[in-house]
Amino acid sequence: MRPLLALATFAFASPLSLAAADPVPFEIAHRGASGYLPEHTREAVVMAHGLGAGYIEQDVVLSADGIPVVLHDIHLDDVSDVATRFPGRARDDGKHYALDFTLAELKQLEMRERFKPATGERVFPGRYAGEGIVFRLMTLSESLTLIAALNASTGREAGVYPEIKRPAWHRAEGRDLSRAVLAVLQEHGYEDKEDRCFLQCFEYDEVRRLRDELGYRGRLIQLLGGGDKISEGNTDNARFRTPEGLRELALRVDGIGPPLGEVAKGGDPASRRITSLVADARAAGLAVHPYTARADELPKWAADYDDLIRVLREAGVAGYFTDFPGLVR
Ligand code: CA
Numbered sequence: 001m002r003p004l005l006a007l008a009t010f011a012f013a014s015p016l017s018l019a020a021a022d023p024v025p026f027e028i029a030h031r032g033a034s035g036y037l038p039e040h041t042r043e044a045v046v047m048a049h050g051l052g053a054g055y056i057e058q059d060v061v062l063s064a065d066g067i068p069v070v071l072h073d074i075h076l077d078d079v080s081d082v083a084t085r086f087p088g089r090a091r092d093d094g095k096h097y098a099l100d101f102t103l104a105e106l107k108q109l110e111m112r113e114r115f116k117p118a119t120g121e122r123v124f125p126g127r128y129a130g131e132g133i134v135f136r137l138m139t140l141s142e143s144l145t146l147i148a149a150l151n152a153s154t155g156r157e158a159g160v161y162p163e164i165k166r167p168a169w170h171r172a173e174g175r176d177l178s179r180a181v182l183a184v185l186q187e188h189g190y191e192d193k194e195d196r197c198f199l200q201c202f203e204y205d206e207v208r209r210l211r212d213e214l215g216y217r218g219r220l221i222q223l224l225g226g227g228d229k230i231s232e233g234n235t236d237n238a239r240f241r242t243p244e245g246l247r248e249l250a251l252r253v254d255g256i257g258p259p260l261g262e263v264a265k266g267g268d269p270a271s272r273r274i275t276s277l278v279a280d281a282r283a284a285g286l287a288v289h290p291y292t293a294r295a296d297e298l299p300k301w302a303a304d305y306d307d308l309i310r311v312l313r314e315a316g317v318a319g320y321f322t323d324f325p326g327l328v329r
Pocket of ligand 1: 057058059163
Protein backbone atom coordinates (compact mmCIF):
# COMPACT_ATOMS: atom_id res chain seq x y z
CA MET A 1 0.00 0.00 0.00
CA ARG A 2 2.85 2.40 0.76
CA PRO A 3 4.02 3.15 -2.80
CA LEU A 4 0.46 3.85 -3.88
CA LEU A 5 -0.07 6.21 -0.97
CA ALA A 6 3.08 8.08 -1.97
CA LEU A 7 1.91 8.22 -5.57
CA ALA A 8 -1.50 9.53 -4.49
CA THR A 9 0.13 12.24 -2.39
CA PHE A 10 2.33 13.27 -5.29
CA ALA A 11 -0.67 13.20 -7.61
CA PHE A 12 -2.53 15.57 -5.33
CA ALA A 13 -0.01 18.23 -6.25
CA SER A 14 -0.19 17.33 -9.91
CA PRO A 15 -3.64 16.62 -11.42
CA LEU A 16 -2.06 15.07 -14.52
CA SER A 17 -0.41 12.35 -12.44
CA LEU A 18 -3.66 11.67 -10.64
CA ALA A 19 -5.36 10.90 -13.94
CA ALA A 20 -2.53 8.58 -14.89
CA ALA A 21 -2.41 6.72 -11.58
CA ASP A 22 -4.94 3.89 -11.46
CA PRO A 23 -6.05 2.88 -8.00
CA VAL A 24 -5.51 -0.68 -6.82
CA PRO A 25 -8.55 -2.70 -7.95
CA PHE A 26 -10.92 -3.66 -5.15
CA GLU A 27 -11.84 -7.22 -4.29
CA ILE A 28 -15.40 -8.45 -4.62
CA ALA A 29 -15.67 -11.47 -2.30
CA HIS A 30 -17.46 -13.94 -4.56
CA ARG A 31 -20.27 -15.63 -2.59
CA GLY A 32 -18.41 -14.42 0.51
CA ALA A 33 -14.99 -15.93 1.21
CA SER A 34 -16.11 -19.03 -0.69
CA GLY A 35 -12.56 -20.31 -1.16
CA TYR A 36 -12.41 -20.92 2.59
CA LEU A 37 -15.96 -21.61 3.81
CA PRO A 38 -19.22 -22.92 2.27
CA GLU A 39 -20.48 -20.23 -0.13
CA HIS A 40 -23.11 -17.68 0.90
CA THR A 41 -23.14 -18.63 4.57
CA ARG A 42 -22.90 -15.97 7.25
CA GLU A 43 -19.50 -17.37 8.19
CA ALA A 44 -18.30 -16.75 4.61
CA VAL A 45 -19.56 -13.15 4.84
CA VAL A 46 -17.84 -12.52 8.16
CA MET A 47 -14.55 -13.94 6.89
CA ALA A 48 -14.72 -11.89 3.67
CA HIS A 49 -15.26 -8.77 5.76
CA GLY A 50 -12.39 -9.67 8.08
CA LEU A 51 -10.08 -10.27 5.12
CA GLY A 52 -10.70 -6.74 3.90
CA ALA A 53 -12.89 -7.30 0.84
CA GLY A 54 -14.10 -4.05 -0.73
CA TYR A 55 -17.45 -5.60 -1.60
CA ILE A 56 -19.23 -8.79 -0.60
CA GLU A 57 -21.15 -10.55 -3.36
CA GLN A 58 -24.49 -12.17 -2.59
CA ASP A 59 -26.59 -14.01 -5.19
CA VAL A 60 -30.33 -13.78 -4.64
CA VAL A 61 -33.36 -15.97 -5.45
CA LEU A 62 -36.90 -16.09 -3.97
CA SER A 63 -38.43 -18.49 -1.43
CA ALA A 64 -42.00 -19.82 -1.82
CA ASP A 65 -43.22 -17.08 0.53
CA GLY A 66 -41.51 -14.39 -1.54
CA ILE A 67 -38.47 -13.70 0.64
CA PRO A 68 -35.18 -12.90 -1.19
CA VAL A 69 -32.64 -15.46 0.03
CA VAL A 70 -28.91 -15.71 -0.64
CA LEU A 71 -28.27 -18.66 -2.95
CA HIS A 72 -26.32 -19.06 -6.21
CA ASP A 73 -28.63 -21.49 -8.02
CA ILE A 74 -32.41 -21.54 -8.36
CA HIS A 75 -32.18 -25.10 -7.03
CA LEU A 76 -30.67 -26.30 -3.77
CA ASP A 77 -29.18 -29.65 -4.71
CA ASP A 78 -25.50 -28.72 -5.13
CA VAL A 79 -25.01 -26.91 -1.81
CA SER A 80 -27.38 -28.43 0.76
CA ASP A 81 -28.89 -31.60 2.22
CA VAL A 82 -32.29 -30.84 0.62
CA ALA A 83 -32.57 -34.25 -1.10
CA THR A 84 -32.41 -36.17 2.19
CA ARG A 85 -34.15 -33.59 4.39
CA PHE A 86 -37.17 -33.09 2.13
CA PRO A 87 -37.66 -36.33 0.15
CA GLY A 88 -40.41 -36.24 -2.49
CA ARG A 89 -40.18 -32.47 -3.02
CA ALA A 90 -38.19 -32.47 -6.27
CA ARG A 91 -39.69 -31.29 -9.56
CA ASP A 92 -39.89 -33.59 -12.60
CA ASP A 93 -36.27 -32.81 -13.50
CA GLY A 94 -35.20 -34.29 -10.15
CA LYS A 95 -34.15 -30.94 -8.70
CA HIS A 96 -35.35 -29.14 -5.56
CA TYR A 97 -36.11 -25.48 -6.25
CA ALA A 98 -35.77 -22.79 -3.58
CA LEU A 99 -39.03 -21.31 -4.90
CA ASP A 100 -40.89 -24.46 -3.74
CA PHE A 101 -39.78 -24.08 -0.11
CA THR A 102 -40.86 -21.56 2.51
CA LEU A 103 -38.21 -19.59 4.35
CA ALA A 104 -38.93 -21.67 7.48
CA GLU A 105 -38.15 -24.81 5.47
CA LEU A 106 -35.05 -23.33 3.83
CA LYS A 107 -33.74 -22.44 7.28
CA GLN A 108 -33.81 -26.14 8.23
CA LEU A 109 -31.33 -27.03 5.49
CA GLU A 110 -27.70 -27.70 6.26
CA MET A 111 -25.61 -25.78 3.73
CA ARG A 112 -22.47 -27.51 2.48
CA GLU A 113 -19.37 -27.03 0.42
CA ARG A 114 -20.44 -27.23 -3.26
CA PHE A 115 -20.67 -30.82 -4.57
CA LYS A 116 -21.96 -32.84 -7.53
CA PRO A 117 -25.23 -34.47 -6.43
CA ALA A 118 -24.82 -37.43 -8.82
CA THR A 119 -21.56 -38.58 -7.24
CA GLY A 120 -21.23 -36.61 -4.01
CA GLU A 121 -17.83 -35.44 -5.28
CA ARG A 122 -16.74 -31.98 -4.17
CA VAL A 123 -16.32 -29.35 -6.90
CA PHE A 124 -13.16 -27.89 -5.29
CA PRO A 125 -11.45 -30.76 -3.45
CA GLY A 126 -9.03 -28.54 -1.51
CA ARG A 127 -11.67 -26.33 0.09
CA TYR A 128 -13.50 -26.41 3.43
CA ALA A 129 -13.91 -29.95 4.71
CA GLY A 130 -14.99 -29.52 8.33
CA GLU A 131 -17.33 -32.20 9.65
CA GLY A 132 -20.20 -31.61 12.03
CA ILE A 133 -20.33 -27.82 11.83
CA VAL A 134 -23.78 -26.68 10.74
CA PHE A 135 -24.09 -23.83 8.25
CA ARG A 136 -27.40 -22.16 7.37
CA LEU A 137 -28.87 -20.20 4.50
CA MET A 138 -29.44 -16.45 5.01
CA THR A 139 -32.01 -14.01 3.73
CA LEU A 140 -30.70 -11.03 1.77
CA SER A 141 -31.95 -8.78 4.55
CA GLU A 142 -29.99 -10.73 7.19
CA SER A 143 -26.88 -10.54 5.05
CA LEU A 144 -27.17 -6.76 4.64
CA THR A 145 -27.82 -6.35 8.37
CA LEU A 146 -24.72 -8.40 9.16
CA ILE A 147 -22.50 -6.44 6.76
CA ALA A 148 -23.76 -3.09 8.12
CA ALA A 149 -23.12 -4.27 11.69
CA LEU A 150 -19.58 -5.40 10.79
CA ASN A 151 -18.97 -2.06 9.09
CA ALA A 152 -19.99 -0.31 12.30
CA SER A 153 -18.08 -2.54 14.72
CA THR A 154 -14.85 -2.61 12.68
CA GLY A 155 -14.98 0.94 11.33
CA ARG A 156 -14.14 -0.46 7.90
CA GLU A 157 -16.86 -0.14 5.31
CA ALA A 158 -17.40 -3.08 2.98
CA GLY A 159 -19.93 -2.62 0.20
CA VAL A 160 -22.58 -5.06 -0.97
CA TYR A 161 -22.83 -6.60 -4.44
CA PRO A 162 -26.15 -8.46 -4.87
CA GLU A 163 -26.99 -10.42 -8.03
CA ILE A 164 -30.53 -10.86 -9.27
CA LYS A 165 -30.50 -14.53 -10.36
CA ARG A 166 -32.62 -15.77 -13.25
CA PRO A 167 -35.27 -13.01 -13.18
CA ALA A 168 -36.90 -14.26 -16.42
CA TRP A 169 -37.26 -17.71 -14.89
CA HIS A 170 -38.82 -16.23 -11.75
CA ARG A 171 -41.25 -14.22 -13.89
CA ALA A 172 -42.23 -17.36 -15.82
CA GLU A 173 -43.07 -18.78 -12.38
CA GLY A 174 -45.25 -15.75 -11.69
CA ARG A 175 -42.73 -14.05 -9.35
CA ASP A 176 -40.99 -10.69 -9.51
CA LEU A 177 -37.53 -11.14 -8.00
CA SER A 178 -36.27 -7.67 -8.96
CA ARG A 179 -39.04 -5.81 -7.14
CA ALA A 180 -38.45 -7.91 -4.02
CA VAL A 181 -34.67 -7.27 -4.12
CA LEU A 182 -35.11 -3.52 -4.67
CA ALA A 183 -37.47 -3.35 -1.67
CA VAL A 184 -34.85 -5.00 0.58
CA LEU A 185 -32.06 -2.77 -0.74
CA GLN A 186 -34.19 0.32 -0.10
CA GLU A 187 -34.97 -0.85 3.46
CA HIS A 188 -31.24 -1.06 4.09
CA GLY A 189 -30.48 2.33 2.57
CA TYR A 190 -28.97 1.20 -0.75
CA GLU A 191 -30.73 3.39 -3.31
CA ASP A 192 -28.40 5.85 -5.02
CA LYS A 193 -25.05 5.84 -6.77
CA GLU A 194 -23.36 7.26 -3.65
CA ASP A 195 -24.37 4.15 -1.69
CA ARG A 196 -21.75 1.44 -1.51
CA CYS A 197 -23.64 -1.09 -3.60
CA PHE A 198 -23.46 -2.61 -7.06
CA LEU A 199 -26.52 -4.47 -8.31
CA GLN A 200 -25.71 -7.03 -11.02
CA CYS A 201 -27.60 -9.20 -13.47
CA PHE A 202 -26.79 -11.38 -16.50
CA GLU A 203 -30.07 -10.58 -18.26
CA TYR A 204 -30.07 -7.43 -20.37
CA ASP A 205 -33.89 -7.31 -20.53
CA GLU A 206 -33.95 -7.15 -16.73
CA VAL A 207 -31.17 -4.56 -16.57
CA ARG A 208 -33.27 -2.36 -18.86
CA ARG A 209 -36.34 -3.02 -16.74
CA LEU A 210 -34.49 -2.09 -13.53
CA ARG A 211 -33.63 1.30 -14.97
CA ASP A 212 -36.55 2.12 -17.27
CA GLU A 213 -39.49 0.55 -15.46
CA LEU A 214 -38.56 -0.02 -11.82
CA GLY A 215 -36.65 3.25 -11.43
CA TYR A 216 -33.54 1.82 -9.77
CA ARG A 217 -31.08 4.70 -9.33
CA GLY A 218 -28.11 2.90 -7.78
CA ARG A 219 -25.04 1.46 -9.48
CA LEU A 220 -25.75 -1.33 -11.94
CA ILE A 221 -23.50 -3.93 -13.56
CA GLN A 222 -24.29 -5.90 -16.72
CA LEU A 223 -22.77 -9.35 -16.39
CA LEU A 224 -21.60 -10.89 -19.65
CA GLY A 225 -20.97 -14.48 -20.65
CA GLY A 226 -18.03 -15.67 -22.70
CA GLY A 227 -18.33 -16.72 -26.32
CA ASP A 228 -20.78 -15.39 -28.88
CA LYS A 229 -24.16 -16.74 -27.95
CA ILE A 230 -27.14 -14.62 -26.95
CA SER A 231 -27.99 -15.71 -23.43
CA GLU A 232 -31.19 -15.56 -21.35
CA GLY A 233 -32.69 -12.07 -21.22
CA ASN A 234 -31.46 -11.17 -24.73
CA THR A 235 -27.90 -10.55 -23.59
CA ASP A 236 -25.96 -10.35 -26.84
CA ASN A 237 -22.56 -11.20 -25.39
CA ALA A 238 -20.56 -10.76 -28.61
CA ARG A 239 -22.17 -7.41 -29.43
CA PHE A 240 -21.82 -6.08 -25.89
CA ARG A 241 -18.07 -6.58 -26.10
CA THR A 242 -17.78 -4.25 -29.11
CA PRO A 243 -17.25 -0.49 -28.68
CA GLU A 244 -20.74 0.14 -30.09
CA GLY A 245 -22.38 -2.43 -27.79
CA LEU A 246 -20.50 -1.02 -24.79
CA ARG A 247 -21.76 2.48 -25.59
CA GLU A 248 -25.32 1.12 -25.69
CA LEU A 249 -24.83 -0.53 -22.29
CA ALA A 250 -23.43 2.72 -20.90
CA LEU A 251 -26.86 4.33 -21.37
CA ARG A 252 -28.05 2.29 -18.40
CA VAL A 253 -25.22 0.61 -16.53
CA ASP A 254 -22.10 1.71 -14.67
CA GLY A 255 -19.96 -1.25 -15.58
CA ILE A 256 -19.67 -4.75 -16.97
CA GLY A 257 -18.75 -8.08 -15.40
CA PRO A 258 -17.08 -10.24 -18.07
CA PRO A 259 -15.41 -13.61 -17.54
CA LEU A 260 -11.62 -13.57 -17.03
CA GLY A 261 -11.22 -15.20 -20.43
CA GLU A 262 -12.49 -12.07 -22.20
CA VAL A 263 -9.95 -9.82 -20.44
CA ALA A 264 -6.90 -11.84 -21.47
CA LYS A 265 -6.39 -14.75 -23.87
CA GLY A 266 -3.69 -17.34 -24.37
CA GLY A 267 -2.93 -20.99 -23.74
CA ASP A 268 -0.04 -20.26 -21.39
CA PRO A 269 1.55 -17.29 -19.62
CA ALA A 270 4.18 -16.79 -22.34
CA SER A 271 1.64 -16.31 -25.13
CA ARG A 272 -1.02 -14.34 -23.28
CA ARG A 273 -2.32 -11.03 -24.52
CA ILE A 274 -4.67 -8.58 -22.90
CA THR A 275 -7.73 -7.97 -25.09
CA SER A 276 -9.08 -4.52 -25.88
CA LEU A 277 -12.23 -5.13 -23.80
CA VAL A 278 -11.24 -3.21 -20.66
CA ALA A 279 -9.88 -0.26 -22.63
CA ASP A 280 -12.98 -0.18 -24.85
CA ALA A 281 -15.30 -0.36 -21.85
CA ARG A 282 -13.45 2.42 -20.07
CA ALA A 283 -13.59 4.54 -23.22
CA ALA A 284 -17.39 4.08 -23.07
CA GLY A 285 -17.34 5.22 -19.44
CA LEU A 286 -17.84 1.75 -17.98
CA ALA A 287 -15.98 0.12 -15.09
CA VAL A 288 -14.92 -3.51 -15.55
CA HIS A 289 -15.25 -6.15 -12.80
CA PRO A 290 -14.27 -9.55 -14.23
CA TYR A 291 -15.15 -12.92 -12.63
CA THR A 292 -13.78 -15.10 -11.01
CA ALA A 293 -10.26 -15.19 -9.60
CA ARG A 294 -9.63 -18.59 -8.03
CA ALA A 295 -6.30 -19.77 -6.66
CA ASP A 296 -7.42 -23.37 -7.26
CA GLU A 297 -8.77 -22.86 -10.81
CA LEU A 298 -6.51 -20.49 -12.73
CA PRO A 299 -6.94 -19.45 -16.36
CA LYS A 300 -4.32 -21.08 -18.60
CA TRP A 301 -2.67 -17.70 -19.21
CA ALA A 302 -1.87 -17.14 -15.53
CA ALA A 303 1.26 -18.64 -13.95
CA ASP A 304 -0.19 -18.37 -10.44
CA TYR A 305 -2.71 -16.32 -8.47
CA ASP A 306 -0.39 -13.32 -8.07
CA ASP A 307 0.27 -13.36 -11.80
CA LEU A 308 -3.47 -13.44 -12.52
CA ILE A 309 -4.09 -10.38 -10.35
CA ARG A 310 -1.12 -8.58 -11.92
CA VAL A 311 -2.64 -9.09 -15.39
CA LEU A 312 -6.04 -7.82 -14.27
CA ARG A 313 -4.41 -4.76 -12.80
CA GLU A 314 -2.39 -4.18 -15.94
CA ALA A 315 -5.56 -4.50 -18.02
CA GLY A 316 -7.08 -1.68 -15.95
CA VAL A 317 -9.98 -3.37 -14.17
CA ALA A 318 -11.66 -1.39 -11.37
CA GLY A 319 -12.32 -4.49 -9.28
CA TYR A 320 -12.54 -8.26 -9.61
CA PHE A 321 -14.56 -11.13 -8.21
CA THR A 322 -12.48 -13.53 -6.16
CA ASP A 323 -13.18 -16.64 -4.09
CA PHE A 324 -10.03 -15.76 -2.10
CA PRO A 325 -10.30 -12.23 -0.71
CA GLY A 326 -7.17 -11.08 1.06
CA LEU A 327 -4.82 -13.44 -0.76
CA VAL A 328 -3.19 -10.55 -2.61
CA ARG A 329 -2.72 -7.22 -0.92
CA1 CA B 1 -22.92 -14.19 -8.72
